[in-house]
Amino acid sequence: MKLWYSFIKELNLSSKSWYFYIELGMAVILLATLLFVVPDDFDSKSEEYLYLDLPQVVEDRYRDNLKDEDLDETAELVEIEADKRIFKAEFYETEESEIYLLENMDALNAFSESERVPTVHVHVNDSNQIIHTYYLQGYETQKLKNLLLVFHNRKAGYDVIEDYSDNIKVKSLYQDIETLSDKENIIPVFLTFNGSLMSLFIIAAYIFLDKNEGIIKAYAVTASSVWHYLLSKIGVIIVTSIATTLIITVPILGLQPNYPAMILFIITSGFFAASLGLFITSFYKDIVQAFGVLYIVIVIMIMPNISYFTPSWDPDWVKIIPSYVMLQSFKEIISVNGNIIYVLVASLGFAVLGLDIFVLANHRFKKTLTL
């Protein structure tokens, strides 16, 4: 019962503190960002500006190829601006690119120099070979240069890899998992940082406020245990995390996530993060002293984001950072037919690890009540 009373008191106190509303407010801001700013899928179409300086027969063939690739198989006449001048152009939109056929070299120079966009001068040499001259900005990778080369060769009808690429079969290892949209793919990052990991910093803030007011000492001379005090704080943090997570997920994902698994994971990962926060705070008198360690923890926890958005960079050492597991678990939770076994194992891991750290933190707090 004492634990319950402490929990209710902490809930009451946190509802009167700024941190509580900052967390909820941040969740609303993230939700608004996802709803109104982030598109379902990022438009990855590149814009390309071409000037076809070719014999009419070849130019017609080039145009025909572009039309075949165009989504509505028609060229659109448009006016586009560069260097404060208006130029006429033919516009083609394929699945991968938005292509503007410019009328002359003057227009091409204007876009290349003023708008700083990649432009291509397609012409023939003395041997009647089609030459693509690329005007790039200098920072493009070799991979991009190669891709552009292949793309335009294909338009000219010299594609030697088309048959090969058409015959490649791509088979997903988890065929029953639906791929997340770009917007959905961002949600695990928000849930990890605004939910689970924020617990680490918010509990540190709560504890330092109490240390400042001497509350812990007053609690320590009651017939209630120090761990009641600590666990009641963690309880409030977890309740807040659940609320902020639901604020973000329900309006966007509806019934898609596995909510029981989500709640379980927030409880265990939040317990782990908050226990870690408690352990860190037990060494320091105020947040200024603890800031160095908290800063290092923030930087380490951010690392797995790089791996999350760049799957080709996934070294083993990143996988042991807790936020890596949190990101992957939230991804599985919100995916249709996600890997719930992974989430359950991760939850168990965080629960065991969190309990160990909590015991250590409790021991530290009992030793440092007068700090």
Added chain:
Amino acid sequence: MIKVNKLYHSYSNDENYAVNNVSFEVKEGEIFGFLGPSGAGKSTTQNILTGLLQLQKGDVEVAGYDVKQIKNKMFNKIGMSFEQSNVYSKMSGLENLEFYRKLFDVETRNPMDLIKMVGLDGKENIKAGKYSKGMKHRLTFARSMINNPEIWFLDEPTTGLDPSIASEIKDIIKEENKKGVTIFLTTHNMYIADELCDRVAFIVDGKIRLIDSPKELKLKYGEKLVDVEYLRNGELIKESFSTVVEEEKSKLIQVIKENDLRTMHTKEATLEEIFIKVTGRGLV
């Protein structure tokens, strides 16, 4: 009620002791004053007795409990009023007491009774953060009584209070003591100690220099003189007479009989003077 035997404590875990070989006993129903200047080891000793600091070396028993293996039940029997007010500033005075009463396993006092006792009635629903320093101190003091403690630890209970409130607080302490509550009073205010304590301990540099009752100390260290002011032939005369030398005692009686007496004081030493005499140190 409190037994301390060969207590040592070092913050640096070496032989640089903040409390050095301290031993004393506090009997049931006694008001025991622990007096000393800042940094003498008063708070360290009190923090060990109340479990706020872990016992390193020595034996300490409080309310029948060994402080080496502290149990939550012990706190049902003790109350602690801190020098620095430490109440929940976002909760009202009443909410603070209502919350703390739930953390004990024994019958607790009615929070409103305590609020009235310390003169905070009418302000019980104001957030403690908006209380003045003195009001917060009174709330902290009231909270320490919520569980009807058998042993009451008071750390500078009247510091920062105006004289009338301080007087009320002293009356409450006396009243609780009459009910049988044992009181461990930590202070550097010798007047309060003199007024309230049955016995006092002087502690300096972590060591107890002396334990005795204020009355005995005054007898032992005070000068046995009486200062008299009287009028003779319209002239004000000041004289001192010994209360032990027969000849001077007779003179004193004669002066009282034959003159218009204006003032007469026995020249007792104050506790502060005795402290300085015994320890060679002031109290600041």
